[in-house]
Amino acid sequence: MNESLLDVNSLTVGYRDGSRPISILNQVTFRIRKGETLGIVGESGCGKSMTSLAVMGLLASPLQVQEGSIRLEETELTGLSAKQMNRYRGKDLAMIFQEPMTSLNPVFTIGSQIEEALAIHLPLSRSEVRKRAIELLQLVGIPSPEKRHGDYPHQLSGGMRQRAMIAIALACEPRLLILDEPTTALDVTIQAQILELLASLKEKSGMSMMFITHDLGVMMKMADRVIVMYGGRIVETAPIAKLYEEPLHPYTQGLWKAIPSADTLNQRLYSIPGTVPDPREETPGCRFAGRCPHARQECLAAVPPLVPMDEDRSVACILYS
Amino acid sequence: MVPMIARKLLELVLVIFFVTLIVFFTFRLLPGDPALLKLGQDPTPEAVAAIRAEMGLDRPLLSQYLHWIGDLVRGDFGASSLDGKPVLSLLAEKVPKTLELAVLGTLLSLFIAIPAGVLAAVYRYSWVDRLMRSVSLFGFSVPAYWLAILLMLIFAYKVHLLPAGGYASLAENPWLHLKGLVLPVLTVGIINAAQVFRFLRSGMLDIVNQDYIRTARAKGVSEALVIGKHVARNTLPGLVTVVTLNFSLLLSGMVITEQIFAWPGLGWLMIQSILSRDYEVVQGAVLLSAVFIVVMNLVGDLINAMLDPRIKYN
Numbered sequence: 001m002n003e004s005l006l007d008v009n010s011l012t013v014g015y016r017d018g019s020r021p022i023s024i025l026n027q028v029t030f031r032i033r034k035g036e037t038l039g040i041v042g043e044s045g046c047g048k049s050m051t052s053l054a055v056m057g058l059l060a061s062p063l064q065v066q067e068g069s070i071r072l073e074e075t076e077l078t079g080l081s082a083k084q085m086n087r088y089r090g091k092d093l094a095m096i097f098q099e100p101m102t103s104l105n106p107v108f109t110i111g112s113q114i115e116e117a118l119a120i121h122l123p124l125s126r127s128e129v130r131k132r133a134i135e136l137l138q139l140v141g142i143p144s145p146e147k148r149h150g151d152y153p154h155q156l157s158g159g160m161r162q163r164a165m166i167a168i169a170l171a172c173e174p175r176l177l178i179l180d181e182p183t184t185a186l187d188v189t190i191q192a193q194i195l196e197l198l199a200s201l202k203e204k205s206g207m208s209m210m211f212i213t214h215d216l217g218v219m220m221k222m223a224d225r226v227i228v229m230y231g232g233r234i235v236e237t238a239p240i241a242k243l244y245e246e247p248l249h250p251y252t253q254g255l256w257k258a259i260p261s262a263d264t265l266n267q268r269l270y271s272i273p274g275t276v277p278d279p280r281e282e283t284p285g286c287r288f289a290g291r292c293p294h295a296r297q298e299c300l301a302a303v304p305p306l307v308p309m310d311e312d313r314s315v316a317c318i319l320y321s
Numbered sequence: 322m323v324p325m326i327a328r329k330l331l332e333l334v335l336v337i338f339f340v341t342l343i344v345f346f347t348f349r350l351l352p353g354d355p356a357l358l359k360l361g362q363d364p365t366p367e368a369v370a371a372i373r374a375e376m377g378l379d380r381p382l383l384s385q386y387l388h389w390i391g392d393l394v395r396g397d398f399g400a401s402s403l404d405g406k407p408v409l410s411l412l413a414e415k416v417p418k419t420l421e422l423a424v425l426g427t428l429l430s431l432f433i434a435i436p437a438g439v440l441a442a443v444y445r446y447s448w449v450d451r452l453m454r455s456v457s458l459f460g461f462s463v464p465a466y467w468l469a470i471l472l473m474l475i476f477a478y479k480v481h482l483l484p485a486g487g488y489a490s491l492a493e494n495p496w497l498h499l500k501g502l503v504l505p506v507l508t509v510g511i512i513n514a515a516q517v518f519r520f521l522r523s524g525m526l527d528i529v530n531q532d533y534i535r536t537a538r539a540k541g542v543s544e545a546l547v548i549g550k551h552v553a554r555n556t557l558p559g560l561v562t563v564v565t566l567n568f569s570l571l572l573s574g575m576v577i578t579e580q581i582f583a584w585p586g587l588g589w590l591m592i593q594s595i596l597s598r599d600y601e602v603v604q605g606a607v608l609l610s611a612v613f614i615v616v617m618n619l620v621g622d623l624i625n626a627m628l629d630p631r632i633k634y635n
Contacts, residue, residue: 058538082544090541097539102532106631107554117540152630168540 006032011068037209039223047232057085091121094169098181100161104153111149117171136167159190178210231287238313248315340611355598399601408605419586423571429510438521460515469581486583558625569617573610
């Protein structure tokens with residue numbers, strides 16, 4: 001359980017504005033252990049999705065990795081050609097996206113979309129591929145899989161489509177499954193079913209997960225450890241229990257306060273004042289300073305480094321250094 | 322599939338009915354009397370009256386219309402008022418010539434536009450893309466008559482390589498027939514290629530950014546297959562619509578191109594018969610054009626129903 005599967009080191013992602021490099025993701029460092037589920041939380045635009053796309057090698061032009069390394073066990077993934085990367089995508093690394101309605105190709109059957117992933121990576125015959133695809137449909141809880149195999153995406157409900165997406169992702173038994181807000185677009189009841197399915201699949205296979213969400217309730221259910229991102233940087237990382245009991249970073253505290261609960265039923269919902277800063281504005285200091293209740297003059301001088309508080313917890317805030 | 326075809330055929334009948342109304346009554350509004358044109362200079366009023374009666378022009382318009390429709394339903398398109406030839410045989414003689422131009426022009430346009438569109442979409446915003454977009458803007462902007470005359474000027478006048486126009490029968494003089502085809506086919510092909518290119522490029526760019534293309538990449542599908550299978554397969558229905566529509570427009574009258582190159586097809590026939598107020602021929606030709614458009618539309622819809630499972634057959 002302590003062995004690293006994925007090691008991301010000082011990952012910086014951005015684009016060039018003329019000759020000026022603009023970084024959106026800054027010095028992101030984290031690791032995912034074998035069999036572990038790492039949660040990434042943060043509000044829209046904090047760099048959660050970009051981190052996952054960088055790991056998959058799916059950054060859309062003009063975005064690119066400007067610095068840092070992404071290691072999958074012994075393999076350095078940054079700098080691999082598209083062709084080399086295709087050997088890992090879908091095989092060792094798989095990804096499930098937020099929108100099940102648009103993430104499946106509308107003109108191919110569900111079955112053929114699962115089979116495609118199998119046929120690319122595994123030396124199976126046609127009939128074996130088909131058999132495996134039907135098994136996968138069964139595995140993800142799609143009823144009458146033989147029949148659904150020939151269905152087109154528009155014939156399935158949102159929840160069923162997300163199950164089909166999961167089947168595609170699990171086709172080659174990946175070592176790391178990245179989930180980018182996999183239940184955000186679904187009804188709450190369906191959401192619970194999908195989370196349960198994912199948890200049981202993980203238990204069976206022992207794979208690692210990178211689970212991206214802005215829903216802290218979902219995070220509590222799924223993650224072992226969490227990294228909190230803000231403005232393209234990691235501001236805090238801790239096991240989920242510790243983070244829940246005692247959030248250290250003022251931003252994490254703000255996130256926690258923003259969860260509506262029964263106690264706050266008749267009050268105004270809390271929201272962190274201000275908005276996420278534009279990555280194009282270069283600020284020398286802490287990016288959260290402008291919205292932070294504890295901000296001081298020093299906060300604006302330099303970016304606070306991520307400082308280890310104990311063996312499995314770090315925080316990037318001047319209050320703790 | 323069958324109910325869809327049935328519904329489309331019903332639509333076809335309705336459209337044709339409206340076309341007959343428009344064709345018949347707008348041509349009656351045109352100035353000029355076919356009886357006078359037929360009789361030549363200074364005819365006696367008696368002769369005019371006699372010929373008008375013979376052509377049925379003295380009856381009320383509605384009765385003329387009903388008479389025409391009644392004949393149409395029986396398969397009788399009438400006869401030319403110039404030489405008495407049956408309209409149907411005139412059309413049968415002209416349509417293959419137009420068909421030949423339209424098919425070759427469409428093939429040429431696809432031959433140019435498909436590789437160019439795919440390249441421009443794959444290497445979007447590169448110099449290749451910019452170059453092709455500039456060239457296509459030229460093809461998109463120039464009028465057919467200008468391009469036709471330019472080609473004629475270069476290939477017939479400056480270098481005497483090709484005939485400036487005219488039609489030679491394939492059976493009697495195949496070489497001259499082929500040479501005569503080149504310039505009109507180029508004109509039609511280039512202008513259509515620009516339209517198909519622009520559609521293909523923007524259509525593919527739209528598809529490339531879809532979530533399901535990202536899913537394909539996440540599966541480890543090679544870039545060649547992402548474009549050649551996932552993107553292409555989703556771009557195809559739109560391309561079919563554009564190509565069938567363009568083809569039907571070509572069939573229903575390359576009026577300008579045929580006129581300039583003296584290519585005696587359907588468009589050429591229309592101009593000639595409008596000038597000579599040959600009502601029956603004009604009506605027949607326009608009606609046939611409308612049928613071509615509606616039928617090609619139906620063909621495009623049927624192909625797309627096979628290509629895109631989301632299109633329901635009911």
